[in-house]
Amino acid sequence: MNILQVSAPKSGSFWLNTILKKSLEQAGEEISYYIKTRPEYATLKQEKLSFKNQAGTDMLDIEDNGVNFRVSSLLKEPVTNMQEYSQKATLAWTHSTWCEKTAEVFAFFDRKVCMVRDPRDTALSAAKFAFTPYMQKHYPSPYTSIEEFFSAEYERLLEQWVWFYGNYLLHSGELDLHFVFYENLLKSFPKEYESLLKYLNLYLSEEEKKAIASEVSFSNMKEENPRHLHKGKSRKWVEGLSINQIERAAIKAGPLMRIFGYPLSPGEGDKLPAMPQDIPKQELKEILGKIDWKGLY
DSSP states (O other), rough: OOOOEOOTSSSSSSHHHHHHHHHHHHHTTTEEEEGGTTTTTTHTTOOOOTTGGGGSEEEEETTTTTEEEEEEETTTEOOOHHHHHHHSSSEEEOOOOOTTTTHHHTTOOEEEEEEEOHHHHHHHHHHHHHHHHHHHSSSSOOSHHHHHHHHHHHHHHHHHHHHHHHHHHHHHHHHHHEEEEEEHHHHHHHHHHHHHHHHHOOOOOHHHHHHHEEEEEEEHHHHHOTTTTOOSOOOOOHSSHHHHHHHHHHHHHHHHHHHHHOOOOOOSSSSOOOSSOOOOOOHHHHHHHOOOOGGTT
């Protein structure tokens, strides 16, 4: 089995990758990596990147004009044979949004898993992450502070979230895409994990599932990857955003947030998101039609 995980940056991507990896290993599924077959890997693995073994992670960029494999800012080259790549990269990862090549590339993978996180918390995490030593070295920001970054990029990040997840939700049926929610992993891990295992067609005993839950807890993962992980919380936006910023999120991303079940204001309480029973395709098309996506990237 090969898996492609899909997520916007700072949505819990590394957490999902760790859960998938440990689950496959526990189930006796072999994991192979395309990047580790490349001659460049011997040098790349010496680099101190954002998280442990990042250089050995199969990162895929899917764009209208081609598909590339990538290691941070250090290496980016075309995938010339997608069949060969997908056979060697059995646990790949992409931050790419929907494009003309998405369905074609996704078809090479047996399972596709999409990680979703509240856009307000995603934006707050992105602003902080932009000023970590890793990001300052590999993707330096033109801004001088976290506050300046957030003020300038907040609404664009919200619209990117809508474009990213709105498109993947709209096309989820044809892509056979399974959604996992960051907040549910935090607040209701056994239920969210059981749904993921069912989609992956993996059977683990109750003891094995409990062991993995402990291994992927935030405290354990942060100890191993302090450069990449910080607090691992949800609803940071309640205290981290002004009333005006919360209102702007409701305007920019509110319709899609409602479809996923996210609260638009603190007064709505700590509601957990979920997949809609019926995907409102016409509403999604109208939401996406209002976005000038070319100005977002």
